[in-house]
Amino acid sequence: MSRRLDTPSTTPQLDNDAVLHEALQWLVTLWSGEASRDERQACELWRRTSPAHEAAWQRVQSLDNRLGAVPASLAAPTLRGARQRARRRAVLRSIMFAGGTGALAWAARDQVPWRSWTADYRTTTGEQRRLVLADGTRLVMNTATALDVRFTASERRVLLRSGEIYVATAHEAPATYRPFIVETAQGSVQALGTRFTVRQGDDLSYVAVYEGAVSVRPAHSLMAQRIEVGERTTFVTDRTNTPSPVDTNATSWTRGVLVVEQMRLDAFVSELGRYRPGLLRADPSVAALRVSGVFPLGDTDRALTSLERALPVSIRYATRYWVSIRPR
Structure with a gap:
């Protein structure tokens, strides 16, 4: 389900989590007290690039105001330490918890992608990560990806909050079989003994199948569509688009x-x-x-x-x- 922030009609709609995330990254950089002149100029250039960037920047200023009550002795060392570790995720998580309920309420009210920051597994920009889940399924997480894993007695579900994953599903015995499902903001992809990729875009989801098949079900549709090996498609909340041939180079990022x-x-x-x-x-x-x-x-x-x-x-x-x- 896509997110929409409550903004006046004259303000660009902030329905892109990535833009809000970038605005917060710039805010953290400037908060650190160690931002260089080039970094400050780059932030100004980023803000002027598009109305959506400036709108996102103005929105994160409310977080700045809410966290104004955080003692400098707590906030500054936290930020500087995180910069030294080059971990934006740690920075943002530190800010959220240091800010207490005020910051959390801000995130919940304005639909900031805080679920991505606190996801079970996450990669930073430019990072890939390999996982083996409890059932033996192998995942490769691409750049700036966040996901949660929810295995129950009846199903195996991965909630893709952002980014892209490559999935090689493990086979379960018929007596204990549980469907393997990747859920995105636009719907779900059920594996049918397969290798496939799923990518969460701004307004749609991408899926490509490299072995077996998948069943794609948009969130607001009763109809599921089978995507065969060698096919790729996109889907939104109410429809799946016509499949086309996969790009054989599309999974090169896994290497x-x-x-x-x-x-x-x-x-x-x-x-x-x-x-x-x-x-x-x-x-x-x-x-x-x-x-x-x-x-x-x-x-x-x-x-x-x-x-x-x-x-x-x-x-x-x-x-x-x-x-x-x-x-x-």
Whole structure:
């Protein structure tokens, strides 16, 4: 189910959890007392990028006000320690608990994605993580992913709060069989002895099947649709869209690389940007250039350097968090 914040009609709708999360990351950076001049400028640039960014920034200021009563002796060391560990999740969790019921009430009222921050399992931006669940099912979590695991006597359910997962389901004996279900904001995907991926987007969910099949059921529909091996599709709360062939390179992220063949540069930048903090943009004049290659996800700066060598483009760093790709 998509989230909608109560805002005046003149304010952009804040239905994108990722934008709110970015705003909070910037807030934490500035709160730390260690933000550099470049980081402050990058924050200003981020706010000016779109009305939604500025609206999200204004909304998180209410959290700043609510936490104003937190003693500086408690708040500052917590933030600085978390920055040294480079763990945004720890920072945000520290803020939520330090702020007490006021901060929690703020999060609940405004639908901030606090469930993602406190999920059973979580990856940070650019991180992949492998899990083996109690039944033997293997999961690979992609960048900025959060999920909860809910196994009961009658079913095996994974709640995908954000991000993307690769699933290789374990087989259970017929006498003890429990359906394996991945639930997203738009509906659910039931495995039928399979390997598949599920991705939670802003307004829709993505699913691709690499072995077996899955059954997709949108949250507000009584109809389920079977997606076969070699197919991918998207779904929203009331319908499943027409399947199309899978991209054979789509799971390359599970090996720590991004493999692309003749991908438009703007699409490539959008995909690579999922694995690095801040903003990565391509100038419209080079957006239609085609990219092919194997790029490391663990070192996106090196991936950008490779891009600069392969194409007539120049990589411009305003800051570590604000990078533009322009004509050479």
